[in-house]
Amino acid sequence: MTNPLRFFSFILSFTAVLQVSALSDTLYIQTNTFSLATAVLAKTTLRKDTLAAPQNANLEVSLNETLVLTLVNQDTIEHYFSWHDQSANIWVNPGQAVTLSRTFNSFGSYALLATDFMGQRLGASCTVLVGQANYKRFVWNLWENNANESLQIAAQNQTTIPSQYRPDVFTINGLDYPLNMNDTLGMVQGLVHDSIYITVLNAGNMLHPIHFHGYHVQVVQSYLAPNKVNWKKDSFPVQQKDVVVFLLIPDKPGQYPVHDHNLTANTSAGGYPGGMMTMIEISQ
Amino acid sequence: MKQLIIFIGLSFSWGYAQNVQEYWLQSRMNGVYELPTGSNVQFWGYGDNTPPNPGNKIFLPGPTLRFKEGDSAIVHFQNNSPEMHTIHFHGLDVPTAYDGVPHTSVQILPNATFDYKFKCAHAGTFLYHCHVLTPLHLAMGMYGMVIVDPAAGTGTLFENGPAYQYEYPLLASEFDLDWNTNPLSPGPFQLFEANYLMINGKSGAQLLDGTHDLYAQINTPMAIRLANIGYGKVTFSLPASVQVAVVASDGRPLPLAFSTSQIEVYPGERYDLIVSSAFVLSDFIEVVYEDLRDQQIMGTNQVPFNIGLLSTHQLPSESYLTLAPNPVQDILHLNNAAEQPLQVRCLNAQGQTLVEFEIPVGVSNQVLAVPSGLYFLQDQFGQRLKFVKVGL
Numbered sequence: 001m002t003n004p005l006r007f008f009s010f011i012l013s014f015t016a017v018l019q020v021s022a023l024s025d026t027l028y029i030q031t032n033t034f035s036l037a038t039a040v041l042a043k044t045t046l047r048k049d050t051l052a053a054p055q056n057a058n059l060e061v062s063l064n065e066t067l068v069l070t071l072v073n074q075d076t077i078e079h080y081f082s083w084h085d086q087s088a089n090i091w092v093n094p095g096q097a098v099t100l101s102r103t104f105n106s107f108g109s110y111a112l113l114a115t116d117f118m119g120q121r122l123g124a125s126c127t128v129l130v131g132q133a134n135y136k137r138f139v140w141n142l143w144e145n146n147a148n149e150s151l152q153i154a155a156q157n158q159t160t161i162p163s164q165y166r167p168d169v170f171t172i173n174g175l176d177y178p179l180n181m182n183d184t185l186g187m188v189q190g191l192v193h194d195s196i197y198i199t200v201l202n203a204g205n206m207l208h209p210i211h212f213h214g215y216h217v218q219v220v221q222s223y224l225a226p227n228k229v230n231w232k233k234d235s236f237p238v239q240q241k242d243v244v245v246f247l248l249i250p251d252k253p254g255q256y257p258v259h260d261h262n263l264t265a266n267t268s269a270g271g272y273p274g275g276m277m278t279m280i281e282i283s284q
Numbered sequence: 285m286k287q288l289i290i291f292i293g294l295s296f297s298w299g300y301a302q303n304v305q306e307y308w309l310q311s312r313m314n315g316v317y318e319l320p321t322g323s324n325v326q327f328w329g330y331g332d333n334t335p336p337n338p339g340n341k342i343f344l345p346g347p348t349l350r351f352k353e354g355d356s357a358i359v360h361f362q363n364n365s366p367e368m369h370t371i372h373f374h375g376l377d378v379p380t381a382y383d384g385v386p387h388t389s390v391q392i393l394p395n396a397t398f399d400y401k402f403k404c405a406h407a408g409t410f411l412y413h414c415h416v417l418t419p420l421h422l423a424m425g426m427y428g429m430v431i432v433d434p435a436a437g438t439g440t441l442f443e444n445g446p447a448y449q450y451e452y453p454l455l456a457s458e459f460d461l462d463w464n465t466n467p468l469s470p471g472p473f474q475l476f477e478a479n480y481l482m483i484n485g486k487s488g489a490q491l492l493d494g495t496h497d498l499y500a501q502i503n504t505p506m507a508i509r510l511a512n513i514g515y516g517k518v519t520f521s522l523p524a525s526v527q528v529a530v531v532a533s534d535g536r537p538l539p540l541a542f543s544t545s546q547i548e549v550y551p552g553e554r555y556d557l558i559v560s561s562a563f564v565l566s567d568f569i570e571v572v573y574e575d576l577r578d579q580q581i582m583g584t585n586q587v588p589f590n591i592g593l594l595s596t597h598q599l600p601s602e603s604y605l606t607l608a609p610n611p612v613q614d615i616l617h618l619n620n621a622a623e624q625p626l627q628v629r630c631l632n633a634q635g636q637t638l639v640e641f642e643i644p645v646g647v648s649n650q651v652l653a654v655p656s657g658l659y660f661l662q663d664q665f666g667q668r669l670k671f672v673k674v675g676l
Contacts, residue, residue, distance in 0.1 A: 162578075163578065164578055164580075165577045165578040166474070166475070166577060167474070167577060168472070168474050170474075206576050206577050206578075207517070207550070207576050209550040209551045209552055209553065209576075211374070211551075211552045213372075213383055213385065214377055214378075214380065214383065215377055216375075216377060216534065216535075216536060227542070230539045231533060231536070231538060231539065232534070232536040233533065233534045233536070233553075234374070234375045234377070234534045234535070234552075235374075235375070235534055235550070235551070235552035235553045235554075236553075237517075237548075237550035237553070251377075252379065254379065254380035254383075255380050255388045256380060256383060256385075256388065257385055257388065261550075261551040261552035262515045262516070262551045262576050263418050263419040263422060263423075263473070263476075263515055263551075264419060264473060264474040264475075264476050264515055264577075265474070266418065266419060266473075267419060267472070267473045267474045269472065269474075270471070270472025270473050270474055270475070271472075271473070272417055272418065272419055272420075272473050273387075273418075275474075
């Protein structure tokens with residue numbers, strides 16, 4: 001290395017390679033009581049703020065970006081979390097904060113899911129979309145529960161999974177239909193021939209078979225059903241804790257529902273239509 | 285005059301480049317379903333309404349609608365019931381106006397009619413069902429299958445797809461008999477409890493009466509169209525010895541066909557299989573129904589599955605090989621109705637082979653020098669006939 005200029009240039013380029021962009025964020029863990037369309041229930045959430053609202057957070061990072069995430073536990077019990085594709089648990093004591101980081105090197109969607117009993121049953125989770133900023137993209141964070149049981153779990157009066165599980169509240173992004181009609185994260189809007197990515201996280205306690213009216217979608221990602229990637233489907237079973245990404249390229253304009261085809265989940269407190277349903281609106 | 289020109293133009297454009305396939309369907313809410321116990325429950329459903337003799341019956345499931353890829357479909361619907369109904373063509377990706385969802389298209393008033401129009405763009409297996417108060421109307425029986433053949437017609441599942449010579453749809457569904465007994469007061473819809481589990485509208489012993497058997501000749505491809513319109517998970521298990529290729533789902537060919545003997549079909553899904561066997565079989569497709577909420581097994585069904593030597597279905601009593609008399613004293617009279625000689629082994633009750641011989645096509649006689657006892661003749665396809673030898 002006889003040329004000092006070339007040596008300096010080499011050091012600069014090495015430093016540039018080492019410099020990985022990072023995004024810092026903070027999520028608050030909290031359990032609250034909510035009133036949905038016709039039910040009062042409890043839910044644990046991961047949110048960017050401390051508002052008592054039923055929606056979990058959705059984060060976005062660029063490809064190869066590092067997410068530095070601080071989890072602040074506002075609850076009175078400890079919570080555990082893990083990434084949907086990893087087994088290592090992150091433990092957050094009540095009133096404390098833990099910082100974790102992850103670099104995302106693959107296009108797709110990820111989820112951080114609670115693994116403790118209360119957090120898991122009550123749907124604490126967040127989605128992370130990687131490399132999708134240039135596309136129209138939407139997120140459906142699915143969660144259901146029995147409203148009375150959710151209140152008992154939040155009060156720590158119920159600590160085991162019931163042998164006969166009969167949920168009566170079914171939500172997308174924390175809201176049941178038609179309350180979710182103003183949810184811009186979940187209600188799909190686009191144009192004919194758009195490439196629209198839809199991330200579906202099942203943070204609930206049972207499998208949800210999602211049916212698309214009007215269009216077939218291509219399965220881009222499924223962690224728990226990787227053999228179905230590239231299939232074109234109108235009905236897809238989203239397994240518990242799976243993160244599925246669908247690519248929708250609409251061939252025509254229209255207004256169509258998307259819903260759980262286990263039709264007991266299309267209800268709010270027993271009434272129809274309700275529950276796990278949203279809409280796709282495509283313009284010319 | 286201008287209106288006439290527009291009308292002629294529209295008619296010409298509709299009928300010129302496309303094959304129009306029409307069906308006439310009606311809905312009624314007065315179906316009577318006989319349970320295996322002999323008691324009756326009510327069901328709602330669809331029936332044929334083809335003029336000039338439309339009839340007044342509905343069926344469970346409703347009539348299968350069959351189109352060809354590229355067809356322009358018109359389904360003339362007449363609601364002959366006291367409540368509103370629609371038809372949702374599940375998976376056919378029809379225009380919003382004909383999607384059958386009340387709040388985005390139309391719901392058909394009592395005694396009203398409506399023409400559903402759509403293009404059949406893809407070959408495959410699809411469904412149709414009412415989308416008014418769907419948890420109840422569907423659970424009461426308002427559904428059926430739609431099959432779209434390739435443009436060339438039946439015989440392959442899709443263009444350039446695998447060929448078949450036999451074809452069987454297996455549509456899984458469920459009743460909550462409390463709802464069918466009292467549909468006006470079903471209670472909260474999320475409390476549906478499936479307690480009567482069906483394949484093609486039949487359950488339990490109804491499937492074993494000989495009229496619901498799947499049958500194919502050996503080494504001859506059979507297409508099975510699986511669909512689930514119920515609210516739980518349905519697992520179809522085929523006999524382990526048969527060859528199964530899963531080739532399509534939801535009306536689209538799979539990027540890569542795969543082989544399995546167990547196919548899980550979730551609510552709203554469809555799978556198309558090509559099945560064949562190199563052996564004669566008399567077995568069952570086992571069907572297991574599971575509650576999605578707590579993974580409890582709700583029940584099972586068996587669908588008879590037979591592979592034989594002849595091109596047409598043989599009932600067990602119509603075996604291709606018969607023997608007489610039975611019990612036999614000295615000469616066994618054999619009749620081989622198969623289209624080839626049979627290589628058989630005579631087995632004793634312990635399964636030991638005593639003698640092997642060939643049975644020619646047609647009638648022949650065989651002397652069996654074996655002691656008195658219970659014996660079996662087993663051919664190269666696995667079929668066994670039991671006989672008793674006496675008095676030597």
